[in-house]
Amino acid sequence: MDNNVQPILEQSEVYSGCYGNISVNFYAYSKNGNKGIAAGLGNIQKLKDGESLGSGSTAAEDFDVVDVDEDDDFLS
DSSP states (O other), X not given: OOTXXXXXXXXXXXXXXXXXXXXXXXXXXXXXXEEEEEXXXXXXXXXXXOOOSOOOOOXXXXXXXXXXXXXXXXXX
């Protein structure tokens, strides 16, 4: 839903980094000897856009050109 409680039909409109409200359901479980607490995501209401948290970088953005001398032992 958007801030006017209207459905958001485009999947790309909701992304990590946008601001909103969510409903979360926490529950305990005990099954087959495993015990713990889990969370289930309910509904999402997008309030406004924000800076994307999931944008990855390219290798060209992460690294600089390195001049390697063939005679150097770079592990020593």
